[in-house]
Amino acid sequence: MKKQITTHSAQETKALAHTIALLLNEGSVIALSGDLGAGKTTFTQGLAKGLEIQKMVSSPTFTIMKMYSGRLKLTHIDAYRLEGLHQDLGFEELIGTQGVCVIEWPEYIKELLPQDYLEITLTRLDEDDRLIELIAHGDNYIQILEKLI
């Protein structure tokens, strides 16, 4: 199942992410793709808010992974620097097993993605317009997308 939503401001993208966060469960995985400046961090900030995380979420580019506590724990992974490294960082035990996991640049750790996950791709259409494509892999995520307008 696939849904497409266009947002017209960073605030709108955050609001959408906030709504999605309310529908997530323990073990939820989101693969978040999009070019530089598309809004991946902005989206994750909205998601964090929806998970009742108080801390400000910033890009984990240099740290590869950051964790936050909230209604559910959020693990924010940026796989950009892992391209082709195939290092065992213990992600396999982490992804999809606890809290919510958001993975930026998921194509670089494809082999670590679980069978079921929510695939989200952000595309910059204009200064403030973003196309947000959501693809559900697995029944749980189909149900989540059905609840979104």
Ligand SMILES: Nc1ncnc2c1ncn2[C@@H]1O[C@H](COP(=O)(O)OP(=O)(O)OP(=O)(O)O)[C@@H](O)[C@H]1O
């Ligand atoms: N509709 C929108 N949705 C999301 N961000 C938007 C939107 N309109 C404008 N923006 C702006 O676009 C920028 C998106 O930056 P952000 O850091 O979230 O992107 P990113 O995908 O994480 O980039 P990077 O790969 O460089 O980390 C922000 O400055 C945000 O305010």
Ligand SMILES: [Mg+2]
């Ligand atoms: Mg970012």
